[in-house]
Amino acid sequence: MKLLLTIAWRNILRHKGKSLVIGVILFTGAFLMTVGNGVISGMAAGIEKNIINGFMGDIALISDAQKSDNILLNMMGSSIEPITTYRKIKEILLAQPYVRRFLPVGKNLAMLLDESTVTPGYAYLLGADFSEYRKMFPDNFTVIEGSYPAPGERALLVPAFARDEFYDFYNIWFLPEGGGVVKENLKKEALADINSLVVSTSVVMMGMTSGINTTSDIRFPVRGIVRYGALNQIFGHFCLVDIESYRECLGYFTAADMSVQVPKEEKKLLGMEGPDLDSLFGGDAMIVRDYKAAPKLRAAPAAAKTAEDGVYNAVFIKLVDGVSYKEALAKLNRAMAGGGTEVRAVPWNKASGPMGGMALIIKSALFIFVTLLFCVAVIIIVNTLTMSAIERSSEIGMMRAVGARKTFIAGMFLGETAILSAVFGGLGIAAGILAVKIIPLLEITTKNDMLQLLYGGNFFNPLLSFSGIALTAFQLLVVTVIAALYPMRVAVGITPLDAISRE
Amino acid sequence: MNIIEIRELKKEYPLGNTIVPALRGVDLEVEEGEFMSIIGPSGSGKTTLLNVIGCIDFATAGSVTVGGREITTLSDTQVTDLRLNKIGFIFQNFNLIPVLDVFENIEFPLLLMKKSGAEARKRAEKLVEEVGLKEFAAHRPAELSGGQRQRVAIARALVTNPEIVLADEPTANLDSVTGAAILELMRRMNELEKTTFVFSTHDANVLKYARRIVKIKDGLIEKEPAAA
Numbered sequence A: 001m002k003l004l005l006t007i008a009w010r011n012i013l014r015h016k017g018k019s020l021v022i023g024v025i026l027f028t029g030a031f032l033m034t035v036g037n038g039v040i041s042g043m044a045a046g047i048e049k050n051i052i053n054g055f056m057g058d059i060a061l062i063s064d065a066q067k068s069d070n071i072l073l074n075m076m077g078s079s080i081e082p083i084t085t086y087r088k089i090k091e092i093l094l095a096q097p098y099v100r101r102f103l104p105v106g107k108n109l110a111m112l113l114d115e116s117t118v119t120p121g122y123a124y125l126l127g128a129d130f131s132e133y134r135k136m137f138p139d140n141f142t143v144i145e146g147s148y149p150a151p152g153e154r155a156l157l158v159p160a161f162a163r164d165e166f167y168d169f170y171n172i173w174f175l176p177e178g179g180g181v182v183k184e185n186l187k188k189e190a191l192a193d194i195n196s197l198v199v200s201t202s203v204v205m206m207g208m209t210s211g212i213n214t215t216s217d218i219r220f221p222v223r224g225i226v227r228y229g230a231l232n233q234i235f236g237h238f239c240l241v242d243i244e245s246y247r248e249c250l251g252y253f254t255a256a257d258m259s260v261q262v263p264k265e266e267k268k269l270l271g272m273e274g275p276d277l278d279s280l281f282g283g284d285a286m287i288v289r290d291y292k293a294a295p296k297l298r299a300a301p302a303a304a305k306t307a308e309d310g311v312y313n314a315v316f317i318k319l320v321d322g323v324s325y326k327e328a329l330a331k332l333n334r335a336m337a338g339g340g341t342e343v344r345a346v347p348w349n350k351a352s353g354p355m356g357g358m359a360l361i362i363k364s365a366l367f368i369f370v371t372l373l374f375c376v377a378v379i380i381i382v383n384t385l386t387m388s389a390i391e392r393s394s395e396i397g398m399m400r401a402v403g404a405r406k407t408f409i410a411g412m413f414l415g416e417t418a419i420l421s422a423v424f425g426g427l428g429i430a431a432g433i434l435a436v437k438i439i440p441l442l443e444i445t446t447k448n449d450m451l452q453l454l455y456g457g458n459f460f461n462p463l464l465s466f467s468g469i470a471l472t473a474f475q476l477l478v479v480t481v482i483a484a485l486y487p488m489r490v491a492v493g494i495t496p497l498d499a500i501s502r503e
Numbered sequence B: 001m002n003i004i005e006i007r008e009l010k011k012e013y014p015l016g017n018t019i020v021p022a023l024r025g026v027d028l029e030v031e032e033g034e035f036m037s038i039i040g041p042s043g044s045g046k047t048t049l050l051n052v053i054g055c056i057d058f059a060t061a062g063s064v065t066v067g068g069r070e071i072t073t074l075s076d077t078q079v080t081d082l083r084l085n086k087i088g089f090i091f092q093n094f095n096l097i098p099v100l101d102v103f104e105n106i107e108f109p110l111l112l113m114k115k116s117g118a119e120a121r122k123r124a125e126k127l128v129e130e131v132g133l134k135e136f137a138a139h140r141p142a143e144l145s146g147g148q149r150q151r152v153a154i155a156r157a158l159v160t161n162p163e164i165v166l167a168d169e170p171t172a173n174l175d176s177v178t179g180a181a182i183l184e185l186m187r188r189m190n191e192l193e194k195t196t197f198v199f200s201t202h203d204a205n206v207l208k209y210a211r212r213i214v215k216i217k218d219g220l221i222e223k224e225p226a227a228a
C-alpha cells in the first residue's frame, strides 16, 4: 500500500503538466459543486426560513373538506374551506409538546371594489388577531407607513407591493389613516402623477368564497403599509386584516353575532358547496357598506362568545426546534382525527404550493449542470490518464515482468487519481467553503423574487451543511473511480512483452 | 533435476499476412545451478526463447516446464507469481522504475512479495553492496550510467533469491570492463546461491564465462559443443 502510494505520488510529481491539468479540472469541479450545494442548501434554508418563520409556520391545519393542500398560493378563485372547530383544535394543540406556537387564521381571496372602475383587482386577505399574529411572526415585515394596529382594533395592513398593484388598477394611492404621501415609497408612475394623485385611506373589498352566499363588501380603514423582509412579490399579495372584519367580508359568522357555528352538514343542505364563481356575485354584491354598519346576520349571543368561536380557514403551527417533521405531522393528524376536528395537517411546502416546486426546478437545473460538468471532467481525465498509461507502457510492462500483478498496476493508477482528487478536489472543496462563507459578507441584494428565493433572505446567503460537503466529497469519489476505470483497464492490459518490444 | 524443460517448442509471430517462425521446434533441458549461455546470430530466436522461458511470451506449440510447472496451463496471476517468486529477469535495455531510487528499485520485488520491511531492507542492502552501488543507493535511474543501471537490474533480479535468472544480452550495452565485472558478479551469485543462470550473447568475451553453451540458429538448437 505504502509502495503503491509512493509510486503514485512520485509519478504525479514526475508528470507535473498532466497532473496539473487533471488537478485543475478536479479543483474546478469540486469548487463549483461545493458552491452549488451551498446555494441549494442556502435556498432550501431560505425558503424554509422565509415561509416558516415569516409566513405560515411549519405546518398548517386545513379543513378535511379542502381538496388541495395548497391553501396559500393557490389559483385565484378557488376558495379555502372554513374550519369551524377551532375550540377543539386549540385544546388538542395545547396538549402537543412538540407544538411551539399556533395561530388560527382566515385566508381567502377578496376583490377590490371601486365605484368608478369596472375591472376588479384582487388581493389575498389574511385574517388574524393582530397581537397573536405579532407573537407568531414577530419580524416578518416592517411597518413603513402608519402603525401596527392595536389589539382588537379593526384595521387593514396593506403590503407596499399590493399598494403598487392597487395603484395600477385604480390609480388610487392608498395611505394609512392620518398619514401623508411618503415620496420615497411612491411608485414611479405615481410619483410622475403626484400633482393629481388620488389618495384614499380605506379599501373596499368583497370576500370571494364559494361556500356561503352572503359575502359582504367591507370598507377597511388602512392602518399601515408594510414591507415583508423577503419575497415581497409573493407575500406582498397578502393584506393582513383583523379576524372579525375578515369574517364579515367573507360572509362567515363572526364571533359577535354567532350563536351557532355553521356545521358542515348544514352548508351541504343549502347546496352551496363547490367552486361556483357565479354564486359569488349575488344581487347585493356591489353595495358598499362600512364595517361599522355591516348588518348582523344573527342575533348577538348573550355571553361568552369570543373570536375563537368563529370561522377560520387554517391554523398555522410552529414546531419546537429539532422536532422531526414527519413525526409531528403524523401525530397531529392522529390527534386531529381522534378529536373530531375535521381538519388535517399539511406541511409548509405543500401548503405554500408552487414555491416548493420552484425550489425543485432550481435544484434540478443545478444538478444537471453539475452532472454535465462532471461528464466533461471524466472525459478529460480519462483521456489524459489513458495517454499516460500508454506512454508508460514499458515501465508498466517491466513491473509486470518483475512480478507485479494486474491489481498492483490498477492500484497504482487508482492511487494516482485518488491522490490528485484528494489534493485538488480537497482544495476545491476548501475554496468552495471559503466562497460560501465570504459571499454573505458581501451582502449582495436583489429585488427579483426568484433570486430572493435563491438568496434565502435579504441578501445572497448560501449555506453549507456537513452533509452537503460530504455529498460533494462522495461525488468526487465517484468521479475519481469512474475516471480511473478505463485508464486502469488499459494499463492492466499492458504485458511484459510490451516493455521489451519497446526499444 | 531439470529446472527448465522444453519440448518441441514452436513460436510464430504473425506479421501482416505472413507468419514469422521464430522458434521451430526447440528441445532444451537446463539443470539446477547451471551457468549457461545461448548464442546465435541476430534474429536466430535467442530473445524469443528467453521470453518464453521467463513466462513473458507464450509458445505457439510445445511444452515449457519451469520449476516443475507447465506454464501454458497457468492463469495470468499464477504466471505473474511464478515470475515474482522463481525467476529473475535482466533485460537488455535494463528497465528500471524511473520514480524509484536505486535502493527502492532493488527492493521492489521484495515489497511485491510482501516481505516484511526490515527483512526486505536488509536483503536489498546486501545486494546494493554486492553490485557496488552503495554510494548510489539514493540515486534515481536517470542519474546513473548504463553500466550502473544494468547492475541495478541484476541486483533486482537476484534480490528475491530466484531459482532461475534469465538475462538477455546483459552486457550488450556495456564496455568490456564493466561487462566483465557484471559477469563476474553473476558467476559469483551462481556459485554462492546455486542460482541457475541462462543468458544470451553474441559476444565472444562473454562466452569465456559460460559453463555450457547452447547454439541457436534459425529457431533451432544446434548440436552442443563441449562445456567450457
Ligand SMILES: Nc1ncnc2c1ncn2[C@@H]1O[C@H](COP(=O)(O)OP(=O)(O)OP(=O)(O)O)[C@@H](O)[C@H]1O
Pocket (backbone or CB within 6 Å): A501, B013, B014, B015, B020, B021, B022, B040, B041, B042, B043, B044, B045, B046, B047, B048, B049
Ligand atoms: N514481435 C515480433 N513480431 C514479429 N516477429 C518477431 C517479433 N519478435 C521477434 N520476431 C522475429 O523472430 C525472430 C527471432 O527474433 P529474436 O528477437 O528472438 O532474435 P534474437 O536472436 O534475439 O536476435 P538479436 O540477437 O538481434 O537480439 C526474428 O526473425 C524476428 O524478426
Ligand SMILES: [Mg+2]
Pocket (backbone or CB within 6 Å): B046, B047, B048, B168
Ligand atoms: Mg535478442
